[in-house]
Amino acid sequence: MKGLAERPVMPANATDLELLRRFEPVVRYTKGEPFYPIDIERYIEECSLWIHNPDGSEQQLVKQGELCVEKLVEIREDPFGTVQFLRFIEPLSLTESAQLLARQRRHKQDNENIFHAGVGRLARGGFLPRMADALFSLTLLLRGRVPAAVAAAAELNYHDLQQKDEKYIYYGRLVRQNGWTALQYWFLYAYNSWRSGFHGVNDHESDWEMVSVYLYEQDEMLIPEWVAYASHDFHGDDLRRRWNDHQQLDLEDGHPVVYAGAGSHASYFQRGEYQAEVSLTLPKWLSSASKAWNNFWRNTLGQSMRQESNPFRIPFVDYARGDGLSIGPDQIKEWSPVQISEETPWVSQYRGLWGLFARDPISGENAPAGPMYNRDGTPRNSWFDPLGYAGLDKVPPPPAELTLLEERCAALDQRKAELADKISKKASELHTMGIEAKAMQGNPHLAKAHMTLEKLVIATSDELKELRRQQSNNDLLLQSLTRRLNRLREGRQDDPRAHIRHLATPVSTSQLRFNRAAETWAAISLSLLLFGFVALIYFAPQFLWGGLALMLIVFVVIESILRGTFIQTVTTTTVILAVISSALLLIHYWRQIIVAGLIGMGVFLLLQKIQELRQ
Amino acid sequence: MRRITDGGKLCFTEDRKKFMINKSKKGKRKRPLAVTVVGVIAMAVVILYLALAALILLRLGVFQTGHIPSEPWLEGSKPTQLGTLLFEAVYLLILGVVTLIIAINFILMRLWAWVALMAWTGITLAINLMRYLYGRPDYFSMLLAVVLVFAINQADVQQVFGIQHREEEVEGLG
Numbered sequence: 001m002k003g004l005a006e007r008p009v010m011p012a013n014a015t016d017l018e019l020l021r022r023f024e025p026v027v028r029y030t031k032g033e034p035f036y037p038i039d040i041e042r043y044i045e046e047c048s049l050w051i052h053n054p055d056g057s058e059q060q061l062v063k064q065g066e067l068c069v070e071k072l073v074e075i076r077e078d079p080f081g082t083v084q085f086l087r088f089i090e091p092l093s094l095t096e097s098a099q100l101l102a103r104q105r106r107h108k109q110d111n112e113n114i115f116h117a118g119v120g121r122l123a124r125g126g127f128l129p130r131m132a133d134a135l136f137s138l139t140l141l142l143r144g145r146v147p148a149a150v151a152a153a154a155e156l157n158y159h160d161l162q163q164k165d166e167k168y169i170y171y172g173r174l175v176r177q178n179g180w181t182a183l184q185y186w187f188l189y190a191y192n193s194w195r196s197g198f199h200g201v202n203d204h205e206s207d208w209e210m211v212s213v214y215l216y217e218q219d220e221m222l223i224p225e226w227v228a229y230a231s232h233d234f235h236g237d238d239l240r241r242r243w244n245d246h247q248q249l250d251l252e253d254g255h256p257v258v259y260a261g262a263g264s265h266a267s268y269f270q271r272g273e274y275q276a277e278v279s280l281t282l283p284k285w286l287s288s289a290s291k292a293w294n295n296f297w298r299n300t301l302g303q304s305m306r307q308e309s310n311p312f313r314i315p316f317v318d319y320a321r322g323d324g325l326s327i328g329p330d331q332i333k334e335w336s337p338v339q340i341s342e343e344t345p346w347v348s349q350y351r352g353l354w355g356l357f358a359r360d361p362i363s364g365e366n367a368p369a370g371p372m373y374n375r376d377g378t379p380r381n382s383w384f385d386p387l388g389y390a391g392l393d394k395v396p397p398p399p400a401e402l403t404l405l406e407e408r409c410a411a412l413d414q415r416k417a418e419l420a421d422k423i424s425k426k427a428s429e430l431h432t433m434g435i436e437a438k439a440m441q442g443n444p445h446l447a448k449a450h451m452t453l454e455k456l457v458i459a460t461s462d463e464l465k466e467l468r469r470q471q472s473n474n475d476l477l478l479q480s481l482t483r484r485l486n487r488l489r490e491g492r493q494d495d496p497r498a499h500i501r502h503l504a505t506p507v508s509t510s511q512l513r514f515n516r517a518a519e520t521w522a523a524i525s526l527s528l529l530l531f532g533f534v535a536l537i538y539f540a541p542q543f544l545w546g547g548l549a550l551m552l553i554v555f556v557v558i559e560s561i562l563r564g565t566f567i568q569t570v571t572t573t574t575v576i577l578a579v580i581s582s583a584l585l586l587i588h589y590w591r592q593i594i595v596a597g598l599i600g601m602g603v604f605l606l607l608q609k610i611q612e613l614r615q
Numbered sequence: 616m617r618r619i620t621d622g623g624k625l626c627f628t629e630d631r632k633k634f635m636i637n638k639s640k641k642g643k644r645k646r647p648l649a650v651t652v653v654g655v656i657a658m659a660v661v662i663l664y665l666a667l668a669a670l671i672l673l674r675l676g677v678f679q680t681g682h683i684p685s686e687p688w689l690e691g692s693k694p695t696q697l698g699t700l701l702f703e704a705v706y707l708l709i710l711g712v713v714t715l716i717i718a719i720n721f722i723l724m725r726l727w728a729w730v731a732l733m734a735w736t737g738i739t740l741a742i743n744l745m746r747y748l749y750g751r752p753d754y755f756s757m758l759l760a761v762v763l764v765f766a767i768n769q770a771d772v773q774q775v776f777g778i779q780h781r782e783e784e785v786e787g788l789g
Contacts, residue, residue: 585757
């Protein structure tokens with residue numbers, strides 16, 4: 001097979017740790033990232049253990065400084081609805097919060113580890129998505145959220161821990177399933193600071209991320225074939241890249257390179273800035289109304305619609321620039337691996353959250369559970385089904401595929417012969433029946449027998465038709481399998497991206513960078529609109545609605561000029577106004593409209609019939 | 616759709632380029648019926664504006680005497696009757712000339728004329744809706760604007776003006 005020579009291989013009898021080390025990833029972070037993978041022992045020591053009772057009350061089970069793995073995994077009998085959780089940062093007073101935020105600012109400046117978002121984040125969404133964004137920010141006041149000072153305290157706390165003993169840990173797990181050897185690399189971060197540090201969607205205490213490498217065995221050697229990274233909004237096949245897909249997968253000395261999202265720690269195959277979208281959960285009626293409007297707009301009015309024009313989606317950016325710290329073999333910092341499995345007590349016996357339970361109903365700000373469980377305590381898919389998680393459960397290892405194909409081709413060949421035989425017999429039977437039926441014609445005394453035979457002819461004919469359909473399908477399948485078999489025998493590989501339906505690609509710079517005017521406008525427009533609304537209420541209440549509508553139109557036009565979508569905006573606005581006007585005309589003149597419609601139809605039919613008469 | 620940029624300046628996409636090439640190859644594009652009808656309506660509006668302006672000027676005796684009456688246009692800060700009539704005449708003349716330019720270019724199927732007509736109709740509809748909200752509806756003007764919008768928004772009309780290509784061009788801006 002082509003390309004195999006350049007792949008790193010390991011003997012099949014290598015130890016689990018040797019295998020994990022040979023294929024461990026290189027993780028590249030974005031400048032400004034404050035958290036790197038930590039070991040669970042030090043993290044747990046810094047935490048207190050709590051339970052959230054079904055009645056809403058919370059109770060501390062183990063104090064900070066007293067918690068260890070043994071205490072964490074102690075079996076506790078709790079009623080349904082109880083949530084166990086760790087707390088990395090204890091509740092803070094207002095003074096402490098202010099001090100911590102000031103210390104965090106100084107700390108960032110001292111370390112010169114400062115993140116710059118660059119121009120473009122605000123202008124990436126249109127006017128409506130920005131309104132939705134503002135609403136989303138406001139919902140944080142109502143939903144449970146992790147306070148900003150917690151992020152500062154976590155950053156300082158983590159920094160102190162690293163100062164005492166600098167370590168970068170991953171938890172490695174090896175699973176053998178269906179001919180594949182899956183290597184899983186789990187990373188625990190003390191905190192996810194995507195929202196507070198990088199204008200992202202959420203913050204939460206602790207963060208678990210995972211990267212998988214899939215190997216197959218050939219000639220007593222293990223060879224890497226696929227790599228899968230956990231990422232936002234992608235599932236199954238879309239998570240994995242083939243080892244030799246060099247356009248999609250960066251390798252460094254035989255180690256896959258991961259670009260970690262700033263604050264979110266989501267894993268990406270390519271460095272860049274990724275536009276993540278959060279869809280607001282809408283009430284069913286609003287969602288249906290939106291669908292109906294889209295349908296009316298596209299099909300009834302015949303207007304074009306851009307896919308990304310959904311106003312209920314808020315654009316966020318996940319910065320995976322890879323310009324910060326790099327951890328891995330031969331990098332500035334190296335990994336300290338720790339092996340885990342179901343036998344590891346903290347993996348299997350602690351089902352609670354690994355950080356603060358912020359009581360966020362949509363879970364964005366609640367801490368995640370460990371590698372083996374979901375937040376609700378159910379088993380995590382990526383743990384119990386490492387192949388299915390990356391869509392590999394249907395993919396045999398390459399050496400097995402050849403054998404499977406040969407077996408399948410042989411089976412289909414046999415089926416082909418069987419079908420040919422059956423078809424021949426049935427066709428012959430049908431001929432005989434045909435002759436008999438023909439001979440019976442003109443003999444009234446054979447009418448009953450003729451009728452029975454006719455029914456039999458129809459039934460046999462149907463059977464023959466079905467056999468021929470099966471033969472055709474069988475032949476087509478056999479042809480495609482034979483083609484594939486020949487291709488594999490010649491050593492030709494498939495398109496490495498044929499399995500991907502949605503490819504995560506960084507947004508190009510030209511799409512990201514709007515000019516300063518657009519960015520400034522995006523930043524101030526919403527507030528300006530609100531100020532204008534207030535001014536109308538106070539100074540010209542008699543023109544409130546008209547003034548507001550006019551203001552909205554002016555804002556939208558300015559926005560469209562800055563974003564280069566003037567024509568589309570003018571068209572959309574005018575068509576919407578025309579639809580409203582049509583509705584008003586319909587309400588006021590429905591009788592006349594019906595009469596005009598009927599007259600029109602009458603004239604049309606009359607003209608058609610006259611034309612027909614003339615012809 | 617891939618956008619082609621030239622030194623940061625937005626240029627045509629490949630589709631738009633093809634459209635322009637086809638346009639020049641074929642020489643004359645077939646004018647849809649809606650374009651002709653709208654063009655004729657716009658011309659009728661031009662005639663109406665100019666005729667009204669001419670009537671006002673006739674009433675003021677401008678055509679008979681060859682000059683504007685030498686009475687004052689303003690009385691304090693308020694316009695006199697002559698001032699109001701002159702203002703109306705000039706307003707109608709400007710409106711007529713602008714509409715004439717748009718109408719001619721619309722019949723010649725120039726993109727900017729389509730955009731101008733659309734924007735104009737949009738403003739007319741917005742004013743009509745405001746009037747409706749304040750209890751002074753003008754249903755005839757509303758109906759005319761609605762017919763105009765749907766007429767110039769038909770797929771074939773958009774195609775001859777290259778509007779659909781333009782919309783694809785901005786895809787990806789989000």
